[in-house]
Amino acid sequence: MASALLHKLHLALEKRLPERRLFLRSDTETRFIRLRSSTQLIALVGVTAVGAWTLVATSILLMDSLSSGNIREQVKRDQFMYEAQLNKLSAERDMRAQEAASAHMRFSVALEEISDMQERLLASEDKRREVETGLEVVQTTLRDAIKERDLARKAAEELQLALAETEAAEPETHRLAEVENTVAFLSEALRDTASERDHMQAYATDADDYIAELRLESRLKDERNDLIFSKLEEAMTVSIAPMDKMFRNAGLNVDNLIDQVRRGYSGQGGPLTPLEFTVTDGEEDVAEGMRANSILERLDEMNIYRIAASKAPFDVPVKSAFRFTSGFGPRWGRMHNGTDFAASYGTPIYATGDGVVIHAGWQSGYGRLVKIQHEFGIETRYAHMAKIRVSKGQRVSRGDRIGDMGNSGRSTGTHLHYEVRVGGKPVNPMNYIKAARDVF
Structure with missing residues (x-):
């Protein structure tokens, strides 16, 4: 019964896909390749599968591209809003500083x-x-x-x-x-x-x-x-x-x-x-x-x-116009221990508090790096510099220029990577910057 069913199926398949021969002729002889109905069916299924896979992959890539574009637009909007907020905080900080000076x-x-x-x-x-x-x-x-x-x-x-x-x-x-x-x-x-x-x-x-x-x-x-x-x-x-x-x-x-x-x-x-x-x-x-x-x-x-x-580092390391590009926290599956400020190449970088320079040179990943040890167990780091303007052991004050913004080390573009560490443990630098907005 099974053989009869297979025979019927073979006959139906031959009606749809009759046996074909592909002739290959040379100067001395002629050969042919027999394409049976089952072979044609396997080839047809293979071609159909490849076409379907190509269509699905193209759709996935197209959807991923559209989604990435929406995410980039959202990131740009968030960055614009954050820059506006930073400008507002800077204006409030200047006003509070004038009020404090007047009160004093x-x-x-x-x-x-x-x-x-x-x-x-x-x-x-x-x-x-x-x-x-x-x-x-x-x-x-x-x-x-x-x-x-x-x-x-x-x-x-x-x-x-x-x-x-x-x-x-x-x-x-x-x-x-x-x-x-x-x-x-x-x-x-x-x-x-x-x-x-x-x-x-x-x-x-x-x-x-x-x-x-x-x-x-x-x-x-x-x-x-x-x-x-x-x-x-x-x-x-x-x-x-x-x-x-x-x-x-x-x-x-x-x-x-x-x-x-x-x-x-x-x-x-x-x-x-x-x-x-x-x-x-x-x-x-x-x-x-x-x-x-x-x-x-x-x-x-x-x-x-x-x-x-x-x-204590209650100040912003960049005084010129800048763009906030990355904050403190997990990023791409890894912990980002600081805050990134992007500006033009050579933008001045300033110390955010009084302290002593404990490192001024190249360090893997950071590029040209300056470390400043402050009071109360606080340390600040300024990475990816184009030029360092201080030396190890030098005492600096808040607002002193310590280097120029660059793209050294593991970096995708010109920016400053700024870190604050307390007792050797990294903390969010924005905690200090936001805390000082009503005083300085």
Whole structure:
């Protein structure tokens, strides 16, 4: 039955694909190739399969090409949006820098005014104390003069009684003259004492008025000082809060950072030295002094933040126009440990913080590479340079030019590969750049 079915199938196939012969003739002989129905069927199936495979492969390639074009367009749109965002952040950074400089200038002027007012207040306090001491001396002298006046009046009355008794008992002329001289002397002393008393009373009245005026002036100065202190405290809060936020957003331990800077800058003296007070100072002076010391401590803290900010890489390594081409993270199945900035060949590259150059030369993959060691265990790397402008061991500051942008090492075009490492571990450089946008 199976053979009969195969025979029928062969007959049907011969109807569709009859046997053919392909003749090959040469000069001496003629040969032919028999193409059976089954051979023709196999060839036809093979040709059809090849054609179908070609059609499918062409479709896949065409779809992949269209998809790649859409991805490139999307990448271009994302890059344009990111560049616009970077330009906006740069403008905001410049504005914040101007505001910080203006606040610092206003703070310096206010601090000078406080110093001048404190000197004048201390001078007025010394003068007031002198006046009070003089007033006490005048009052003591006046009380003594009144006592002497009363004693002189009592003595005069006794002498007048004695004179009357003497006139009745002793009519001698020389005795009467002596008594009259004594009475005249006492009368003159009484007039002088009365005149001095009136003068002292007038002086005491003037002194009371002057003391009242000094107290009013002191109260007005206290109110003005309180207003200035309030403004300074507000300025300190507004100035320190963004810097504290900047360090925390960058992932740095603020407390350890402040302790480390304070240990490195531990000298004392100058305008930021705390004020000292003794038990003889008034309660108001001590309270104002404590408030001034609090402001000085906040000012010292802001100064520490300023020093720390200069030593950490809170800046952009490229100041000219650039295009952000690749960020931190996985790329093509590998980890990209930095951020890429593309610009024209030879564009200046700047240090993003104070530090010491620990490498300046060629390194495999990086090409011409500069490594800068900063404080707090932070290291920055600048790769693929065209020219290096610093040497190993050189100390650089933020904004110093360290090289030119190029295409050395494993690179597909002119750009800067910028890395930030903390404790040897790479971190996203944009954390530092974004954290500083409201401060610098």
